[in-house]
Amino acid sequence: MDFSRIRASEKMRELLWESLEGGHWHGRGPYTKEVERLLSERLNASVWMTTSCTHALELALRLCHLADGDEVILPSYAFPSVANAVLMANGTIRYAPIEPVTGCLDVDALPGLVTERTKAVLVVHYGGQSHQIRELATFCRQNHLFLIEDAAQAFGSTVDGRALGTFGDFSAISFHGTKNVGCGEGGALVIRQPDSQQREMIESYLEKGTNRLSFERQQVSHYEWTSLGSSLVPSDLLMALLYGGLQEFDENNALRKNIYERYVRYFQENSFSGLERFSGQIESETTHNAHLFWLVWKDAFLAQKFIDLMRERNIPCYPHFYPLHLSKMGKRFRLGHEDLWYEEQIKDTLVRLPLFSSMSQSEVDMVFVALEEVREDFYG
Numbered sequence: 001m002d003f004s005r006i007r008a009s010e011k012m013r014e015l016l017w018e019s020l021e022g023g024h025w026h027g028r029g030p031y032t033k034e035v036e037r038l039l040s041e042r043l044n045a046s047v048w049m050t051t052s053c054t055h056a057l058e059l060a061l062r063l064c065h066l067a068d069g070d071e072v073i074l075p076s077y078a079f080p081s082v083a084n085a086v087l088m089a090n091g092t093i094r095y096a097p098i099e100p101v102t103g104c105l106d107v108d109a110l111p112g113l114v115t116e117r118t119k120a121v122l123v124v125h126y127g128g129q130s131h132q133i134r135e136l137a138t139f140c141r142q143n144h145l146f147l148i149e150d151a152a153q154a155f156g157s158t159v160d161g162r163a164l165g166t167f168g169d170f171s172a173i174s175f176h177g178t179k180n181v182g183c184g185e186g187g188a189l190v191i192r193q194p195d196s197q198q199r200e201m202i203e204s205y206l207e208k209g210t211n212r213l214s215f216e217r218q219q220v221s222h223y224e225w226t227s228l229g230s231s232l233v234p235s236d237l238l239m240a241l242l243y244g245g246l247q248e249f250d251e252n253n254a255l256r257k258n259i260y261e262r263y264v265r266y267f268q269e270n271s272f273s274g275l276e277r278f279s280g281q282i283e284s285e286t287t288h289n290a291h292l293f294w295l296v297w298k299d300a301f302l303a304q305k306f307i308d309l310m311r312e313r314n315i316p317c318y319p320h321f322y323p324l325h326l327s328k329m330g331k332r333f334r335l336g337h338e339d340l341w342y343e344e345q346i347k348d349t350l351v352r353l354p355l356f357s358s359m360s361q362s363e364v365d366m367v368f369v370a371l372e373e374v375r376e377d378f379y380g
């Protein structure tokens, strides 16, 4: 049984074939434009497609114009891409703790972390959830800090009808194959109200530091090297796949949400000794996309026992992030919250269950049969 699986629908196959036949295999072709239009409408923001969320984060950090040593506050319980993006933009990292119910940055810890060098806060919407995102946006505005949202896992999540990824100054979404909708590798940079300088910088950076897009719009007579840049535009073949996936997203994600809600109900109705908390246990501010379903056990022994017993029944379950401040690279950065005990604990006690929209009924049944058997074993 798979932990996560990407599936090409008929529509995606047709669009991929059309794109292949159309001959525009490189970037910024018709499907990229369609995807950007569709996402802009859905998010009510400007969108640039990128080769990954990692690259969109790197570009977002460049847009903050950090000076050497400027600090960016980010949670240690995060994917390495956020930390790399800060370092690549000349910044340094200040670690923040997360709050346990959502797994997102603890907004209450921020006043104690801001220094005169702080320029931005980078928040991760863990599992498609947010935590006090409006309060966080207000805090950043009042303290003249950029707010960057790592919305890699949050496509489809909203707070009071507004999409996650549109509360900050910049945000990045992932369309990696493990996400709720994906094209293998892909991402997007999202900005609610970009000014003309930001637009120019983004267009140039994406296109190898050139004004190629102005040239295509016949605004200049030739294109040339205009600024620092890289190559961040995805192949239009991938955007054809994503265009299909996005059109079917709401329908597919409802299936995913259904499985997520079954997990929540099951753990509400059946107690496991040693289970401390699970996702969805407490109502959050987010109408979320059911990206992850996780359990947090009392200790590492119980978490590993659960993983092993599920694996014996052919159900893969996995821990998640290795805290950045403990990682080989992340240890070099010592600024931030002194006591990240919860992050250190959940690296060994948080366990994710299989969850993807193309899970068949028999696969879902298999998981619940295994859970029942494991529950007996836990008490046995």
Ligand SMILES: Cc1ncc(COP(=O)(O)O)c(C=O)c1O
Residues within 6 Å of the ligand: 052, 053, 054, 055, 078, 079, 081, 082, 124, 150, 152, 153, 173, 174, 175, 176, 186, 187
């Ligand atoms: C929270 C978070 N941020 C960033 C990324 C990086 O996304 P991508 O693979 O699209 O670069 C991931 C990928 O899993 C992620 O989970």
